Amino acid sequence: MSRAEVWRTDPATLRDVILDRAAVETRLGNCPPLERVWILSLLDRHEEALEEGHQLLASSRDRFKPLLVLAHAYQRQYRWAEAAALHEQALRMASTRTREALVRHHIGRRLFDEARYRDAAAEFEWASDLYRNGGRARLAEASRQAAARSREVHGRDGWSAPEG
Numbered sequence: 001m002s003r004a005e006v007w008r009t010d011p012a013t014l015r016d017v018i019l020d021r022a023a024v025e026t027r028l029g030n031c032p033p034l035e036r037v038w039i040l041s042l043l044d045r046h047e048e049a050l051e052e053g054h055q056l057l058a059s060s061r062d063r064f065k066p067l068l069v070l071a072h073a074y075q076r077q078y079r080w081a082e083a084a085a086l087h088e089q090a091l092r093m094a095s096t097r098t099r100e101a102l103v104r105h106h107i108g109r110r111l112f113d114e115a116r117y118r119d120a121a122a123e124f125e126w127a128s129d130l131y132r133n134g135g136r137a138r139l140a141e142a143s144r145q146a147a148a149r150s151r152e153v154h155g156r157d158g159w160s161a162p163e164g
């Protein structure tokens with residue numbers, strides 16, 4: 001089974017879901033630390049993900065990706081404030097359009113999880129524009145689709161959580 005088949009992003013919830021738990025758990029034994037933190041989060045092994053994520057962040061020269069993977073670990077626990085603070089740090093470190101787009105996409109996913117669909121759509125659109133301008137068509141399309149899903153859910157629910 002290929003890596004693409006062991007997990008996917010659910011198009012309805014925009015959350016990563018496991019398709020083959022055994023394959024994902026097997027991957028833990030021989031993957032880089034950054035991927036390990038992400039996998040631990042995906043497996044709902046939250047305390048391990050946070051502990052290893054903080055260790056990775058402390059020991060990394062380039063903190064950009066460790067900030068995002070640690071934010072993901074907090075997000076999987078619905079700890080929005082911690083995830084948002086890490087996203088903001090990563091955004092300040094984004095030195096290219098592609099890196100900024102990556103952070104904006106992550107922020108959009110967090111806002112979607114928070115049921116702030118209008119705000120999520122705006123972040124996804126921003127990410128899509130940045131990716132497109134950076135020549136990353138596939139990623140631009142993924143962000144555009146996430147923006148459309150956010151607008152769809154916002155329109156169906158007819159509300160979004162208060163901003164701020």
